[in-house]
Amino acid sequence: MSARLPSSVPILVIGAGVHGLSTAWHLARAGEPPLLLDKTGIGAGASGIACGVIRNNYFQPAMSELMAACVEVWESDPAQLHYHGSGYIALGPPAQESDLIAVHERQQRIGYPSELCLGEEEVAAHMRSLYGDWRATGLTVCLHERAGGYAFNQESMLGLAAKARHAGARIETGVEVTGFDLDDAGAVATVRTSAGEIAAGQVVVAAGPWIPSLWAMLDLPDRIDVRQPDGHVQSDLPMWTYWYLQEGEIAFDPARFVTEDGRSSAVLHVDSDQPLRDDAGRLITREPWGVYFKPDRHSVQGGAQPLRLGHAIDVDPYPTGTVEPGFPDMWCAALSHCLGRFQGARPRYRQVRSGGAGAFTVDNFPVFDYMRPNVFVAADSNHGYKMIAVGREIARVLGGEHSSLLHPFRFERFATGDLHPVSHSPYPWS
Numbered sequence: 001m002s003a004r005l006p007s008s009v010p011i012l013v014i015g016a017g018v019h020g021l022s023t024a025w026h027l028a029r030a031g032e033p034p035l036l037l038d039k040t041g042i043g044a045g046a047s048g049i050a051c052g053v054i055r056n057n058y059f060q061p062a063m064s065e066l067m068a069a070c071v072e073v074w075e076s077d078p079a080q081l082h083y084h085g086s087g088y089i090a091l092g093p094p095a096q097e098s099d100l101i102a103v104h105e106r107q108q109r110i111g112y113p114s115e116l117c118l119g120e121e122e123v124a125a126h127m128r129s130l131y132g133d134w135r136a137t138g139l140t141v142c143l144h145e146r147a148g149g150y151a152f153n154q155e156s157m158l159g160l161a162a163k164a165r166h167a168g169a170r171i172e173t174g175v176e177v178t179g180f181d182l183d184d185a186g187a188v189a190t191v192r193t194s195a196g197e198i199a200a201g202q203v204v205v206a207a208g209p210w211i212p213s214l215w216a217m218l219d220l221p222d223r224i225d226v227r228q229p230d231g232h233v234q235s236d237l238p239m240w241t242y243w244y245l246q247e248g249e250i251a252f253d254p255a256r257f258v259t260e261d262g263r264s265s266a267v268l269h270v271d272s273d274q275p276l277r278d279d280a281g282r283l284i285t286r287e288p289w290g291v292y293f294k295p296d297r298h299s300v301q302g303g304a305q306p307l308r309l310g311h312a313i314d315v316d317p318y319p320t321g322t323v324e325p326g327f328p329d330m331w332c333a334a335l336s337h338c339l340g341r342f343q344g345a346r347p348r349y350r351q352v353r354s355g356g357a358g359a360f361t362v363d364n365f366p367v368f369d370y371m372r373p374n375v376f377v378a379a380d381s382n383h384g385y386k387m388i389a390v391g392r393e394i395a396r397v398l399g400g401e402h403s404s405l406l407h408p409f410r411f412e413r414f415a416t417g418d419l420h421p422v423s424h425s426p427y428p429w430s
């Protein structure tokens with residue numbers, strides 16, 4: 001049972017995931033401690049289940065610049081944020097060379113530490129210098145980000161909540177926002193909750209995969225027109241699409257998933273066009289495949305291709321902990337394809353509470369914007385565990401400043417055609 005809530009607050013934040021917690025922390029630090037409400041608990045949504053990969057491998061300039069700022073925040077307190085700055089390595093076949101070259105060039109320009117290897121021999125040599133048992137073939141491009149890495153999902157959210165509380169924010173869990181009353185100007189006057197009504201001066205909505213329901217409560221459109229950069233308008237597109245991210249793990253001592261110098265491994269992301277076989281030589285697929293994996297608390301964790309779920313799904317209870325029947329074979333075969341130490345890992349696969357659903361926007365990029373005169377929405381299109389600096393920027397915007405990092409993610413882009421460039425990646429997250 002939560003303590004009695006105030007009838008009125010200057011700032012109300014909805015959602016105790018990375019964006020709500022980071023916003024609350026930064027608002028409190030700026031002397032504007034908000035009330036944060038979550039219907040379930042801290043890290044109860046996508047932030048508490050995320051693989052925890054923190055990378056800057058984005059083809060879009062605006063994403064890349066925002067990620068660089070996010071890594072700075074992660075690096076500011078690795079202990080309390082449970083952050084491991086072991087880096088991130090993306091490897092790909094010839095089809096991905098141009099994208100990764102462009103990403104690397106931009107990272108050089110913005111001072112993000114990374115190196116690029118091109119050609120199968122150079123890539124293999126780089127990987128073997130890090131991992132003596134590296135054995136993947138056919139990879140001709142490698143982007144090695146020396147910053148970033150991973151953090152432990154639930155622990156990092158608890159750490160963020162502790163920081164927010166320490167700075168003066170009030171966090172109440174078990175309180176659900178059920179509706180909004182709008183005034184004549186379209187601003188939110190009152191927030192309706194399961195614990196009563198609260199008048200709020202400003203509201204921040206950071207509801208993760210639940211954003212479509214909050215969006216509807218704010219009476220925002222569930223279908224929109226999108227102007228493409230060439231001027232062509234695509235009409236009446238659904239604002240939200242759900243994808244399911246398949247993830248699992250193998251029981252494997254993370255102390256053995258280290259580089260030659262004994263350091264914890266970087267996150268590895270491998271996209272390949274090579275035939276994939278299991279340890280017995282049986283063909284898994286001749287189609288291009290992609291996986292990512294990283295050390296976890298007691299295991300090696302990662303995932304692969306997401307599944308498209310559609311425009312409306314039931315998010316309660318939150319969908320997690322399942323994969324397609326072929327996923328474990330494919331993911332374990334891919335790990336073994338890359339590193340000899342994972343040979344024979346398939347029997348050690350286990351389907352834990354990992355993987356989950358995300359709500360993607362109509363162009364698969366975040367919307368960070370005022371959607372009502374006093375309601376700022378953080379809808380990260382499932383890019384966002386790593387995006388811990390978004391809350392810092394939201395706090396600035398609520399304080400009256402302009403955020404050049406958030407500006408490219410305004411809702412208006414769908415009407416103006418000021419969209420983000422699209423990469424050659426088959427996935428909606430690159």
Ligand SMILES: Cc1cc2nc3c(=O)[nH]c(=O)nc-3n(C[C@H](O)[C@H](O)[C@H](O)COP(=O)(O)OP(=O)(O)OC[C@H]3O[C@@H](n4cnc5c(N)ncnc54)[C@H](O)[C@@H]3O)c2cc1C
Pocket residue numbers: 014015016017018019020037038039040041042043044045046047048049050051052053054175176177178206207208209210214245246247354355356357358378379380381382383384385386387
């Ligand atoms: C399986 C999976 C793996 C991922 N891996 C990564 C990764 O490795 N790296 C990365 O950067 N991103 C990753 N992501 C994406 C990332 O997890 C999300 O983009 C991010 O966590 C969203 O944060 P959030 O704060 O918006 O929402 P959430 O963390 O989902 O938090 C939203 C909160 O809002 C609360 N809420 C919802 N509705 C209401 C209401 N009506 N009233 C009150 N409270 C409400 C919920 O209880 C929840 O706690 C992954 C996502 C998934 C699903």
